[in-house]
Amino acid sequence: MKMKILWMYHDIMDLYGDRGNIQVLKKRCLDRDIEVSIDTCGIGEQKNLNDYHLIFIGGGADREQHLLYQDLVNRKQDILDAIKAHTFVLLICGGYQFFGKYYIDSNGNRIEGLGLFEYYTESNSDVGRCIGNIEIEADLDGEKVSIVGFENHGGQTKNIKTPLGKVIKGHGNVYRGEFEGFYNGQVLGTYMHGPLLPKNPEMADFIIKKALHKDYEEVMLKPLDDTLELEAKETMRKRMQQEKG
């Protein structure tokens, strides 16, 4: 088996340690003797998106996100084709916002999104940034899993019909919101940094399975020793439960 990952805008969208997600996916495949290739794709680079099992985009700073906007728009059809062919898409923060209808940044500049989905994002300086540790109960194709991370976003993402999960502690898509992220079976968008995957091995394996499913009917993942990972998650969950509010 071989997992082919495309890391888009690796040089721009790389805030808050999002690169760690790639490291986790890679090691968890290699530890199971699944081969991994990781390609990067910068602005203007020719890549056939449909060749990959997984496309990953992280978060970036406002100024830098503006720079890649046009490039992403040029690839809209390629992205649609890849999704249609069952490429799995993992989007963190800025990447997540880009796939919606539009994004209004903290300076009031409006950027049109790819418009693949009906959600949109507006910065609202009245409520302030959503910052801090977060726990959600994610619904991964029917399986309820506790996921922990760190969120840090000014944008408020609204009009989501299929969220990734319910907020247990923290904000989520909007300030003091009820739900976090977006997931439709093929595209998973979330505000959770930390990075997301090291402390959430169930989520990492879920993504690996979903992605490989594009080329492999039956994907069985050998269990790994996740003692450290689960201790890390449990430590954070306990701490959040003890914190007030």
Added chain:
Amino acid sequence: MRARITILIVKFIRAGLRLFGRGGSLPGQIALKLDANILKKIKYPSKIILVTGTNGKTTTNNMVYALMRKKYENAICNVRGDNLMAGITTLILNHTSFGLKVQSDCIVIEVDELNVPHVLKNVPVSTILINNFFRDQLDRAGEMENVVGKVGNALATYQGQLVLNGDDPNVVRLADVAPQAEVFYFGVAKNKLSKQVSDEASEGKFCFRCNAVLEYDYYQYSHIGRFHCPNCDFGHHSFYLEATDVDIDKQSFTVDGVVFHTPQDALYAIYNCVGVISIAKLYDISFLVAKEVLEGFELKDGRMEHFDIGRDCLLNLVKNPTGANEVMKYIMRDQEAKDIVIVLNDNVQDGTDISWIWDAHFDLLVDSQTKVIICSGLRAYDMALRLKYENFTGEIIVLPKVEDAIMKLKSLHDHAYVLATYTALQPMRTALRRNQK
């Protein structure tokens, strides 16, 4: 009258705090509550040097202070790094007479980046020295872009001297937004440690003026290096002072024909020193005096502190990727077997977001001579995962309590190193002292 009463109160509180062995920023905090404009009401000396930037500002600030004291014996400075408005207010008011005059001929102040606008609004600064801008505590300060933007806005009407690291594009761009300032660039010439490519966490890859991708003749560390824009004039400045003939093993470099020695053997330390030497030149202090100051300078506060726990143990502060990378490079120059304690906390002063550890090159520690890494602190498990996913081949031990981590370290036999984030530093120091031989 109100100002005088405020000063009286500040001195009174400060004297009281001293009695209990405490210093800090409480008096200034109260003064600002009593009179928010207090700093605008006093008479200042003509020489006020402000030091800011992300990494190394406490060290640089204290070196500038040591230097200025050679010329102005009564110079004052926030040597302990109280770099927010309240700490700076405490310092200034405590040296202000009831005639509302600062009783010193020179003030040297370290200022937190986000506090630069407040300080410039209140204090007639004559010289600003800026070292570098890196990602640091993103959750507190917002994106680095935001930090540079805020410092830049504060410079719009600034009329003094601006001493800038000419090898950091994020610092150089400030000259564009400070039209009335007199700008001086310092830099470090290509040397044995310079590289053609950089794979370290990078900021500002794009030209500030035209958004083209910047080109580098060489990198020193992170995004610091000799850059220019291929498309416009950005980065084509000339240097006021430049360190040449850098010999990192001898910890020496040359500026204008004078050979200097640095207290630390790393490139970032040489940048700090050249910044200080630029101040010497601007304030007409001889290079021989500057040389003496730099060579006699003693590093404190989590920068290479030695402890004896039956064997030598070196303690270093880490707080962001670039700083951590430099410390790790230093440790790995030791080719003997070693054990390392890493204490990762996520209190407010550390930055509550610890994701920066994934931007730092912990792969530097992955080596057959790194035998044991003990992860400690509030986020000990996160640190352990960081190493696991870097395929660290030695033993990873998680001991969240600092005391336990040091007991374990003491029981091992290899060269001993400790890395600690800001709020872990003092507990770590206490634990190390308790375990001294």
